[in-house]
Amino acid sequence: MTSRRPSPEASAVNVGGVVRDDTPTDEVDRREAVLESLAGTVRELIDAAIRTTVEDAEVHRIRADLDALVARLRTAQLPGPAGIRYNAELRSWNWGNAVMGAANAIAPPLRVVHGPSGCHADLVLGAAYEGPPGLVHGGVSAMLLDHIMGETASAMRRTAFTGTLTMRYRRGTPLGPLRLEAGIVREEGRKIFVAGSITAAGGVTVEADGVFVQPAAGTGDGSPQQAST
Numbered sequence: 478m479t480s481r482r483p484s485p486e487a488s489a490v491n492v493g494g495v496v497r498d499d500t501p502t503d504e505v506d507r508r509e510a511v512l513e514s515l516a517g518t519v520r521e522l523i524d525a526a527i528r529t530t531v532e533d534a535e536v537h538r539i540r541a542d543l544d545a546l547v548a549r550l551r552t553a554q555l556p557g558p559a560g561i562r563y564n565a566e567l568r569s570w571n572w573g574n575a576v577m578g579a580a581n582a583i584a585p586p587l588r589v590v591h592g593p594s595g596c597h598a599d600l601v602l603g604a605a606y607e608g609p610p611g612l613v614h615g616g617v618s619a620m621l622l623d624h625i626m627g628e629t630a631s632a633m634r635r636t637a638f639t640g641t642l643t644m645r646y647r648r649g650t651p652l653g654p655l656r657l658e659a660g661i662v663r664e665e666g667r668k669i670f671v672a673g674s675i676t677a678a679g680g681v682t683v684e685a686d687g688v689f690v691q692p693a694a695g696t697g698d699g700s701p702q703q704a705s706t
């Protein structure tokens with residue numbers, strides 16, 4: 478490997494599952510862009526594999542080509558999942574995150590926008606997220622709302638984990654363009670009550686209420702804002 482890249486283990490300090498890693502921000506940004514482009518192509522691969530109608534023999538040849546590519550990626554690997562890392566400038570990165578990990582092809586990916594009264598995110602879900610025909614899988618809807626609601630609760634340099642998440646599926650959520658929204662309803666001690674929704678072209682399809690809890694030991698820990706589980 479000739480290029481410098483974030484060193485996964487060297488000089489990394491693991492505190493509570495979140496790893497301090499003093500890779501400079503410009504180097505993190507560069508590596509993130511490289512992995513993001515790989516994930517984009519793998520995401521295309523997933524969609525193409527689901528929807529392909531090429532003949533069986535061609536599928537077998539493609540699989541053999543892909544096996545060779547997997548072996549090349551495996552020549553240098555992290556020992557486990559990517560986790561959450563942050564550097565001295567509080568640039569954080571969690572490239573494996575299931576919802577917004579830059580290197581994760583199964584993440585839609587979600588890009589959360591923080592506003593004065595809550596968060597929102599626009600995204601397009603394709604064939605990989607189907608449950609009922611043409612509709613988003615209910616678990617995917619819950620996953621996306623869990624994330625944006627958790628990030629809403631965890632703004633302002635605090636960390637809050639999902640305690641209880643209640644979903645109301647009002648109508649089917651069509652695959653295609655969607656908007657997610659979340660806002661804080663009230664707070665009681667370490668509990669943060671958050672409301673969230675998914676809106677499609679025809680209106681709101683899913684509503685959710687969540688109780689997010691700041692763990693006692695994690696309150697005011699100074700960990701980086703917007704790092705995500």
Ligand SMILES: CCCCCCCC/C=C\CCCCCCCC(=O)SCCNC(=O)CCNC(=O)[C@H](O)C(C)(C)COP(=O)(O)OP(=O)(O)OC[C@H]1O[C@@H](n2cnc3c(N)ncnc32)[C@H](O)[C@@H]1OP(=O)(O)O
Nearest residue numbers: 493627628631638639640641688690692693700704705706
């Ligand atoms: C330098 C290091 C720093 C580390 C920083 C980490 C960086 C990460 C950064 C940012 C993340 C932001 C993004 C998140 C996005 C995605 C969210 C997710 O998907 S999170 C994964 C799924 N969720 C879990 O895995 C939780 C598992 N459960 C737990 O960890 C605990 O049970 C927890 C934290 C939920 C509560 O544990 P307790 O020990 O603090 O709770 P007790 O002290 O018993 O209760 C406190 C109050 O909360 C209520 N409560 C407790 N559990 C509840 C629950 N499950 N539902 C509702 N209320 C609950 C209790 O009734 C109590 O309320 P009363 O004060 O009496 O009014």
